[in-house]
Structures are given as structure tokens and as C-alpha cells.
Amino acid sequence: DVKVTQSSRYLVKRTGEKVFLECVQDMDHENMFWYRQDPGLGLRLIYFSYDVKMKEKGDIPEGYSVSREKKERFSLILESASTNQTSMYLCASSLAGRSGIGNEKLFFGSGTQLSVL
């Protein structure tokens, strides 16, 4: 089975800190995604990547950046954390390449609950 691993289950940070959320997948998937999940808002796409060193903005990229230096690892970076970034962050991966992005089954990690105080 595909395994998507997020480095932390719970994280507490202070306003203004730089925060790194790490995600690793073990099935050689090309596509990787970062979502945030908030009550009443569902999942919203922050950034995604369809290849190493490639990245594209999702629906809510403001205040975030990403890094994909290796195929298996996709990092989400909060340059200066703010309280409105308190949320559950979900990483996902899928097999399809650029032409099929969004068509394939997504595999999700179990999430990182980030609290910014």
C-alpha cells in the first residue's frame, strides 16, 4: 500500500515563526499536494507539484511556499506563521503526470494539526 507520511501529528508554534511541514511518499508518485482542512470549509488546495522542482499555486497560496527537491518529499513552508494559519494540514500524492493531474486517486497522509499562538 502507498504510504504518505507527515512528520508531525501535532505542532504548536508562535506567531512570526518560520514553520516547516514535511511530507514523504514511498510509491514514486509524480504529483503531490498540500491542503488545509477547516470546519465548514472542507479541503482547500494550497500548492501542488507534478514533478521535482515544479510547483503550482492552488486556491489559497498566500502566506505559504513549498519545496520539492526530491520526488518523494514535498515541504510546506509558512514563512511567518500567523494565527489564521491554525489548521489541519493534509498532504496527498497521486501517480498521474501533468496531463492527468487531478484524475487519479489521491493518497493522503494522516494530517498535521498546527496551532499558531
Next chain:
Amino acid sequence: GDSVTQMEGPVTLSEEAFLTINCTYTATGYPSLFWYVQYPGEGLQLLLKATKADDKGSNKGFEATYRKETTSFHLEKGSVQVSDSAVYFCALNTDKLIFGTGTRLQVFP
């Protein structure tokens, strides 16, 4: 733009009751439709999907039929179990996956 609308939760049922969770969509073109499930403390996992009109997706006793005429993809199960308690997300894809807001299902013995 493309969007998915789900019924508000929580849905509270007794074990063995019939379940329907409504989902309607707005999309240009011909999207694929999905139901994902999130069990407590876990990430989302694909429950079922349908890729064209009149297709029926099914898995673990759950079913959903892609209805183009009503732009709907309602999730049904004939007899729910306590272990089905989770949050259910309807989703569509055109060039990216768009999720609904999720519906929490609580099943009591």
C-alpha cells in the same frame, strides 16, 4: 467556477438504518466524481468513484450513481454500522480535485 455542495451534518443514525448523503455539483465539461471518507485521526481515503454519466461506484456497501440530468452523486448505504462513523467528502475533478465541505456521520448502537 466548478463546485461541490454537500448536505450539512452531522447525520445521526442508529445502527442498521439507511443512509443518504446528498451531493450536487456544478461543472463545465464532464467531471469524474468521487466520495472520500475520513475516519477519526486519519487522512482521507477514496471510497468510490464514477467517471461518466450513469456509472455507479460502489465499495464496502456504499453506492453512488453519477446523475448528469440532476448533477448529483448521492452516497447511499442500506444498513450502516458503528464503524461507518466518519466524515464523508464528495469531490469532482476537471483539471484538479475540488472537495465539498464534508458531512459528519455518527452511527449509534
